[in-house]
Amino acid sequence: MAVTKKEAEGGGEAAEPPPPAARRPGGRTARVRDQVLAAVGPLLVEHGYDGLSVDAVAARSGVHRATVYRRWRDVGGLLADVLDAAGADRWTAPDTGCLEGDLRALNEEVQDALSEESSLAMALIAASFRSAGAADALRRFWEDRYERCVDVVERAVARGELTPPVETRGLLVAATAPLYHHLVLLHGAPDPALPGEAARTAVLAARAGAFGTRSRPE
Amino acid sequence: MAVTKKEAEGGGEAAEPPPPAARRPGGRTARVRDQVLAAVGPLLVEHGYDGLSVDAVAARSGVHRATVYRRWRDVGGLLADVLDAAGADRWTAPDTGCLEGDLRALNEEVQDALSEESSLAMALIAASFRSAGAADALRRFWEDRYERCVDVVERAVARGELTPPVETRGLLVAATAPLYHHLVLLHGAPDPALPGEAARTAVLAARAGAFGTRSRPE
DNA sequence: CTTTTACAGCGACACCTGTCGCGTTAAGAT
DNA sequence: ATCTTAACGCGACAGGTGTCGCTGTAAAAG
Known part of the structure; x- marks a missing residue:
C-alpha cells in the first residue's frame, strides 16, 4: 500500500530499490498505464480541467475506477504522470543571438x-x-x-x-x-x-x- | 434566478438597479449573510481550504445548504464575499522613506x-x-x-x-x-x-x- | 511448467457537490 | 394592519470522490 502510494507519487516507471525484487512494471501493468494516460489528453481538451474526473478517465480508458485511484490517487496524479511521460523530451532553450x-x-x-x-x-x-x-x-x-x-x-x-x-x-x-x-x-x-x-x-x-x-x- | 446568480457573483449588498424596487437586503437576509460569513473563517483555519465545504459552512452557520448554494454558488463565492466584506478596510501602502x-x-x-x-x-x-x-x-x-x-x-x-x-x-x-x-x-x-x-x-x-x-x- | 504474488476487476460504502420543486416565513410596500 | 413576494427551510435527486474488502488474473521467479 505504501509502495503503491510511492509509485503514484513518483508517477514514473523506473528506479524502485526499496523491495529487493518485487515490482512488476511489464505487460498488463504497462498496458493499463498507457490506456489511462492516453485517455487524459483528449478528455482535457474536450471538457477542460473541471470536466476531467477520475471516473471519466477510467470509463474512457476501459480501466476500473479503483485501479486509477490506487495508482494515481487523484486527477493531479494523472496530470503529473502525463507531464512526466511527455516531459522527457529534448526541449532546449531558444537561441536568438542576444x-x-x-x-x-x-x-x-x-x-x-x-x-x-x-x-x-x-x-x-x-x-x-x-x-x-x-x-x-x-x-x-x-x-x-x-x-x-x-x-x-x-x-x-x-x-x-x-x-x-x-x-x-x-x-x-x-x-x-x-x-x-x-x-x-x-x-x-x-x-x-x-x-x-x-x-x-x-x-x-x-x-x-x-x-x-x-x-x-x- | 439570473438575479440570484448576479447577486452571488457580486457578493455584496448594495447597488441592484435591474428590478425597480424588489431586492430585500434587510433583517433576516442580512442575518443569514453574517452567520454564513462568520462560519467561513474559523472553518478555513481549522480544516484548511480543502476542508472548506459548502456543507460544513451551512452546518456551522445553521443556514440550510440550499440557501448557501443559492446565494454564493460555491466555496469560491463564499471566499469572495469574505474578501469583499473584509477588504473594505483602509489599508495603505507602507511609507519607509525610500x-x-x-x-x-x-x-x-x-x-x-x-x-x-x-x-x-x-x-x-x-x-x-x-x-x-x-x-x-x-x-x-x-x-x-x-x-x-x-x-x-x-x-x-x-x-x-x-x-x-x-x-x-x-x-x-x-x-x-x-x-x-x-x-x-x-x-x-x-x-x-x-x-x-x-x-x-x-x-x-x-x-x-x-x-x-x-x-x-x- | 509450476508457484508466488503484484496488480487489476468488481461492487459497496460514506461523503461532498450542485440542482430542483414545494411549502413557509417574514421584509417591505400599501 | 394587511398584502405581496423575496428569500429561506426542507427533502430528494443525480452525479463525482475516495476507500474498502474481496475475488480473479497474469507477470515474474523457480
Whole structure:
C-alpha cells in the first residue's frame, strides 16, 4: 500500500530499490498505464480541467475506477504522470543571438503554453493546489526547465552581455514571473507585448547589477 | 434566478438597479449573510481550504445548504464575499522613506499573507481556478491594491528617485511577481531574503529605464 | 511448467457537490 | 394592519470522490 502510494507519487516507471525484487512494471501493468494516460489528453481538451474526473478517465480508458485511484490517487496524479511521460523530451532553450531575444522567445513559449484552450500547464497549476502529486510534478518540471535555461545566461556571458557571477535562477524568474502573474494569478488575456516587456525589464535589471553581476559601464 | 446568480457573483449588498424596487437586503437576509460569513473563517483555519465545504459552512452557520448554494454558488463565492466584506478596510501602502524600502515592506506583507497556515489569500487563489466568483474577487482585490500603491511611486518621483513618466503597474508587478512565483506556483517555503531581492531588482530596473522612465544618470 | 504474488476487476460504502420543486416565513410596500 | 413576494427551510435527486474488502488474473521467479 505504501509502495503503491510511492509509485503514484513518483508517477514514473523506473528506479524502485526499496523491495529487493518485487515490482512488476511489464505487460498488463504497462498496458493499463498507457490506456489511462492516453485517455487524459483528449478528455482535457474536450471538457477542460473541471470536466476531467477520475471516473471519466477510467470509463474512457476501459480501466476500473479503483485501479486509477490506487495508482494515481487523484486527477493531479494523472496530470503529473502525463507531464512526466511527455516531459522527457529534448526541449532546449531558444537561441536568438542576444539575451533579450532569448528571454522574449522563452516568454512567448510560456504565454502560448498557458493561453491555449484546455492547457495542460494551466490544468497542472490548478491541480497543484489540491494534489501533492501535481505540485511535485510542477516543481520538478520547472526545476528541469531552469536547468536547461542556464545555457541562455552562459551564452550571454560568453557574448559579453553580462559579467559573471550571474545568479541565473533569479534572472530567469524575474524575466518570466510577470507573465505568470498576469496569466495565472489574474487570469488575464494573453498580451502580445508582455513577453518582450518582461524580457527587457529583466535584462535592464541584470545589466544594472541585479543578480550578482557588476554593472557593465557602457 | 439570473438575479440570484448576479447577486452571488457580486457578493455584496448594495447597488441592484435591474428590478425597480424588489431586492430585500434587510433583517433576516442580512442575518443569514453574517452567520454564513462568520462560519467561513474559523472553518478555513481549522480544516484548511480543502476542508472548506459548502456543507460544513451551512452546518456551522445553521443556514440550510440550499440557501448557501443559492446565494454564493460555491466555496469560491463564499471566499469572495469574505474578501469583499473584509477588504473594505483602509489599508495603505507602507511609507519607509525610500522606494526600495516601500517595495520590500510591501513584499514582506505579501509573503506573510501567503505564508500563514490556511491563508485566506492562498485559498482564494486556489479557488479562483474553479470559481468565477473567486477569480473576479481576486482581480478586483489586486486592482484595488495596485490603485492604492500608486502613492509609493508618486512619492519616489517626488523624492527624485524616479523620473516620470513611470508605468506604475509594470513596476509594481515586477517587484512582487517573483514572490508569487515562488510561493504560489512553486509552493515554496517563505524565503526571508526574497522580498528584499525582488524589491532591489525592480528598483534597479526602474532606474535603468524600464517602465518608461528615462535613466537618471548619477 | 509450476508457484508466488503484484496488480487489476468488481461492487459497496460514506461523503461532498450542485440542482430542483414545494411549502413557509417574514421584509417591505400599501 | 394587511398584502405581496423575496428569500429561506426542507427533502430528494443525480452525479463525482475516495476507500474498502474481496475475488480473479497474469507477470515474474523457480
